[in-house]
Each structure stands twice: as structure tokens, then as C-alpha cells.
Amino acid sequence: GIRVLLDGAWGFAASHRITPAEITRIVNLAVETAKGSRLTQQEPVKLVPVEAYQERYNTPIKINPFEVPIQEKAELLLKINDQFLSYQDKGIKKAYSFLSFAQEDKIFASTVGSIIEQTLYRSYPGMGCTAIANGDAKGRNYERPPLNIGYEHIDSADLLGNVERVAEEASEKVYAPEFTGDGKTTLILKPSNLFLTIHESVGHPTELDRVYGYEANFAGTSFATTDNLHQLQYAAPWINLVADRTQPQGRSTMPYDDEGVPAQRWYVVKDGILNDYLTDRETAFRLGRSSSNGSSFADSWSSTPMVRIPNLGLEPGKPGDSHTATLEEMIADTEEGILIDGIGSYSIDQQRRNFQFGGDAFWQVKNGKITGMLKNVTYHSMTTDFWNSIDALGGESELVQCGTNMCGKGEPMQIAQMTHACVPVRVRNIQVGRGS
Template sequence: MPHEVDQSFVALPLRALADAALARARALGVEHADFRLERVRSASWRLRDARPAGASDVTDLGYAVRVVHGGAWGFAAGVDLTMDAAAKVAAQAVAMAKLSAKVIAAAAAHGGGSADAGGRVELADEPVHADRTWVSSYEVNPFDVPDGEKTGLLAEWSARLLAAEGVSHVDASLMTVQENKFYADTAGTSTTQQRVRLHPTLTAVSVDPAGDFDSMRTLAPPVGRGWEYLTGDTWDWAGELAAIPGLLAEKMRAPSVRAGRYDLVVDPSNLWLTIHESVGHATELDRALGYEAAYAGTSFATFDRLGTLKYGSAHMNVTGDRTAEHGLATVGFDDEGVAGQSWDLVRDGVLVGYQLDRRIARLTGFDRSNGCAYADSPGHVPVQRMANVSLQPAPDGPSTEELIGSVYDGIYVVGDRSWSIDMQRYNFQFTGQRFFRIEHGKLAGQLRDVAYQATTTDFWGSMAAVGGPQTYVLGGAFNCGKAQPGQVAAVSHGCPSALFRDVSILNTTQEAGR
């Protein structure tokens, strides 16, 4: 059933504050101004061995004004919900733009160029979206559920795991977010939105008499859903919790992997993170142009390679998507008033697109933004952020079991764990939660100490098959970091199971010198 935007948010003086701020910005001669008021409520609960270990419930409420004046950005934020204060914040944003324009002009003069060449800000055109409302897809808002019911369910699940032989400790957590935004700009766009998301996690730890230990975490991804995710039939919580103790016990007894080259079948619960790091971040155009060089690097997928870079095999088709149902990066409109869209990033293995905001789109000659501007709080300026970046399944593709059946000597990789990638999103290695040896097309027990290593193009170039829609899962994370000052965003990545041939496998214990 569709939900309405929280009435306590709608009751705030959203339009009056926007009108006051935008009117002052217009009077000061801006080329563009936008106003964004946000209320973001984040709550979390943590349990250790079925007992409470911590909780938080924080609300961030405020507004921001961003302007383009004299070809330069200006930004200011405030928390005083009065018309005079909103107008003052707008004037501060214009003052910042004027100061920025002087810096740009001085830099251009020092370099012998023009002020425009020094970084004049222009925005790609966008249709006006007046008085639009959008609410994400969920059934039960987790903030409508009593806290005792949340911690009670986590405690019950923890006790279920603790009762199993070989489980020494259990950590459980639940993170929930309700994000409300009102946006208005001088072009006439005004949008009101509400997003709900949550992330439940349970981790079982086993410690043997000799002091050796390992852990196993649930595979359930964070989602743009409500409380029904924990109580309905969207995820088989009972089945996963019942399986973890036996899988963990087997993992504790498993032999260490022999380093070498293997065929891999990678489960969606692991592959989503490889997509995030090697495709998602690499196809952010601001990063490819060098704007993230000081923090988390640039990208090997540079703009001059658009349309020619062989990113992977012909089986590789990757989309950027701000519209996927239950996606963590799904919105009705981004933080520049751009409607959510879906588009190709990699088609038949070739780089064909990037993630864009309005400034980068105009700067690089694209017709319009694809809706990738986002700020994680009212005190932060919107930056180009990742869409739901997903590997598409083959329409009539094989099952995971069929992919495994096609492997003579290999490894089946399940669940994400640690990762490492260089500053150009090119050389990487990934580990996982569970690794199963494949012998003659059948699973032959678990392995430990496994990491796969490759370059981005070699790895995706080795992809020999992708599974069908029945193997597709929407994974993701709450904590994607970018920008300075740092911002955090939630993002989903869908993918099927996939087969990769002749991939380098490291033994992590040997690599660590132990």
C-alpha cells in the first residue's frame, strides 16, 4: 500500500522557507539557486550474546541553500526555521560564491587563462518538476514498530544461534533510516520525498579449545524496505539462521586453500561488492575527470575511453539505476531536482556511460544529468554519488547449480568480507564469507584463507557466463564513502551468479606471513 510523506515533516514551513531563501538569492542576482530542507532520522540497536550492547536514535534537521553566482558555486546551511534566517543563509551562500569567483579569477590570471577556463559553473538543463511527491516502496515503517519488538526479535534470533553446538558468541545489529527531503529551485521545481531503509545483521563466532576462531555472517543485504523484511517472506531468515552453525563448524575444520589459478563461480552475495568497487566507483565521471584524486582516487576508465574501453567480456551489461524498487540509491528526484533514471554504463563489455550530476553533464557535453547528485545531510553540499549499479542477468541464463556444474576445478565464493583496490579502481583483491571447492562440477567442502586477485579489466574479461534472472539478488551497503568533507551514502548493486575462468587465488594466511 502506498504511503504518504510523514505529516510531521509536511507540517514544517517548507515552502515558506524556500520562498524566502530563493527570493533573496534572486534579488542578489544569482544564475541558479536551490533550497533543500532535510530531516534524517537514524536509529540502531546492537546486541551481544542476546543481551543489549548499545542503541542510538539521532535526528538531523536543517536546510541548505546552494547558488551559482558569477559562474561560481556558493553554499550555506542553517537550522533556524524562520524566514529571516533562511534569507540570511541565502545571502551567505551568495557571499561564498562571490569569494569563490575571486579565487577562480585569480587562479586563471596566474595560469594565463580566462576565468571561464578556470572552472566557470554551468548546469545542464532539466525539465521543471513542480509540486512532485515521492515515497519509497515499503509496507511497515520500522519507526512505527516499538523498540522492544525490534530488540526482542534480534534477541530471539541470537538465542537460536547460541543454542547451536560450536557457536561461542553472537553479535546482532539493526540499523534503520527514515530520510525526508524537500527541494525547490529558481527554475520552478519543487519535490517532497520520503525514503525508508534498514540493515539487519547477525554474526556467529566459533572459538575452539585451541583458541582458533572464525565467524560467519548472515547474507541478507541492506534494503530499501520496511519492517516486513524481518517478519515477512522476502528473506528466509529461519533457513539462514538454521544453516549458519553447521556451515561455521565446517568452515572451522576446512583446509587452507592452495594458491593458484581457478575457475570461480561468484555468488551475488559476494559479487555486488566487486561491482561497487571496480565498476560503480570507476564510472563516476567526476572521479574519472580527477575530482576525487585526493580521497579514494581517480579512475582508470577515463573520459577519452568512453565508447572504446573493453571493460569486460561480451556477457557484461551493467546499468546505473535510480529507479530500482527497494534500491538503497533509489529516489524520485535527486538533490538537484533531476528525476530518477536508468541507463547503460557497460554494454556488451564496452564502457558506454557514466554517472553524472548537472554540472559534470554540462561540462562534458552530455544532454542532461542522470540524477546522481546527493548530500547525506542538510549541512553538506550535494556531490555526485553512486546510483544502484547492477550487472544484468542473461534472460535465459543458467542457474547457480548449472554454473557450478560447468566447472572442473574451481571455487564457489559466497558472501562479502574484506577488500582492497588501488586508487584508480584497477588492481584489487576480495575475500568472502564462505568458499566451497568445486571438483568435477560438484561442491566438495569448504576452504579457508581464500582471496581472489585481478585487475578490473582482466577479471571482467574472464567472465564466461552470467546466471539467469532466478539467480539475481539486490545486494548493497549503507556506508559508501566519498568527498571531502566525507559523506556517506547507501547504495544497492544487483547481480546474478557469474562464472569467471582462470582467476588468481591467494592464500591470505601465507600472504600475511603466518
């Protein structure tokens, strides 16, 4: 793929053929595209500067997943499925498991003088089962988070060791009472649920191209407009949300983005206040910055780079702080509420202001104890109301690197991946209702 900036207008073209003649053709096509773009452009594109870098990088791994025999991988998956199906007396009728691996080779070169080669390795295992009984069918799953890591992430003892728990919970879930409440309650969210709320209600609203309306016709805009920067009380004062593309094993971790900008760490929300955005070189210039924070990515050689969410996580509570608590302490200190694990259905409006999330498993909490499972629960909130209603968060020991390997954006659609490391939280007075 070749991107050109001609008289303040972008042009892009790509080809899978790598020959001198084809390179010439694609450069000329990108130039012609830029000329066409300029005809309707209202303001010329300007970029913040970037230095030239020459570097090679490989994701640090211990075991190359592509050197592990297929038979070994298949035997593990079949063993997991067989163990799930041994619980048919509990109503388990379906089982699945997967091992997902990727090797991504990227070469970036620019007229600034950069030549950057990066090889990324990604690993992601998971499994689940479905119980069919009681006139219903309910699933339960378990995944080790998608990370940039080698085959050492495939911990067979951990996967097999969770089969019984997952099967038992699927069986309990299918017999659990339907949630019939409709009002506000306290939620205790595990990292396996909270990461998606971070992604949708903090990550996407702070993509600066979205803020400026570049996606308005497809995915909407953002309530977190630039007049709110350093002003908006996005979250409670003890909440800090950090973008970090240097994070070890993070799904979006690499030394440089797809504009050759070095990886960085910065606060998006600091002490509860909207502190910064996710930028590329173009949007950083428009914001009046002197540099980009390196959030430009393309999902293949045939895609043009755009602003994407980096690794974006919730900082753990500070030791000794009155708002820091373990998951057990949150439960013990809750008179009535719901504990949620895993993700389910979700929706969010076009400005990322109003959302609804489900989960994979729900437990009723009463008088400081878990009293049993529920099913079909959703929670609803306005983004800033939700983040300002967190009154407790876990400490460093409960940090989990959850994340996604399937974030879509743009037309045509591009897929990106990122980690949302976070801790359990307790959120007060959140609207809940019955899901499906």
C-alpha cells in the same frame, strides 16, 4: 542547506536553525563562499538545463517500521541470538543480530521552479555468529539486503530458519583447512560477493567527477577516462551493467536526485563496452551532454551534493544464451575452482584498476562437486581482466538485490546507499592467494 552558483562559481552554506533571519544569513554566507571560490577557479561552472517539477513521493511500504513496538523487535533479536548460542557444542561462542531502519525526509526547492518532497523508508536486517575452536576464531553471517521497504522486509521465519545453517558453516569454517594455493583458478561468485566488486570496480570508476579528477587528492581518479567512452572493452560481450534509479525497492531509488533531475535507467557497460558515466548537471555539461542522468546526492541538509553511484546492477544472462547457466550448472561444469559467498576484506588502487577481494565463506570445487570449505582466500585482478573473464552468468530467477548502506565519498565524508542487483557468475583464470 543552500547552494548558489554565482558567476560560474559554487557557494554552499547550511544551518539547523530555520528562521527568516538565519535563512538570510546563510544565503549571504553561500554567496560570499562563491565569491571566494571564484578567486582560484580556472573555468566557470556551467550546468545542463533541467525542467521544473512539483511532486511529493513516499517509498511504497506495507508496514511502517517505526510503528512496530520496540519490544517485538527486541524479542526477535534476542531469540536469534539465543538460537545461535544453543550451538555452543559446535564452538559458537558469540552471536549478534540487528534491525536497521531509517526514514529520510527531503525537500528540494530551486530557482528553476521545482519544489520536490520525498520521504524514503529503509529496512535492513542481519545476523551472524563466531565459532572459537581449533586455535582459531571464524565468523559467518546472513543478511537480508538493505532495501527501501517497510517492516515487511523483516521476515522472522527466514532469519530464524537460517540460524542453523549459519552456525554449522561457522563451525565448519573454523576447522576448514587454510588455503595455501598461489596461482590462477576458476571462481564462482554468489551475488552476496559480486555486488561489492561491482560497486568498487564499476561504480566508482564511472563517477564522472572522479574521472575528471575532482577527488584526486583524497580518493584518486579513474582509469575509465572519457577518451575510452564507447571504445573500452570493459567486460565480455555478454556483460551488461545497468544504472537504474527507478528500480523497485532499490536503496538509491527515488523520483528525483538532489538537483531536481528525474530518476532514469541507463547502461554504464553495454555488450561489454564502456557506454556511459554517472553524472550531475555540471559534469554532464562538461561531457557535452544535454542533460544529467540524475546521479547527484547529498547525505544531509548540511552536505553539498556530489556525484554518487545509483543502483547499479548486472543484467541476468539471456534465456538460451550459451553463457547463461544456473549456479548448480556452473559448479557441475567446473573441474577445479572456488565458490565464494559474502564479503570480506578488500582493497583497490587509486585509479580503480587493480583490486583484491576476500569473502565470508569459501568452498573448494573439484570435478563438478563441492568438496568442502576453505578459509582465508583472496582473489586479485585488474578490473577489465576480471570482467572480460566471466564466461557464465545466472538467469533472471537467480537475481538478488544485494547492496550497501555504507558508501563513503568526499571531504568531509558523506555516506550514500545503493543496490547492486546481480546474479551468480563464473570467472576463469583469476589469481588467488592466502588472506587472513
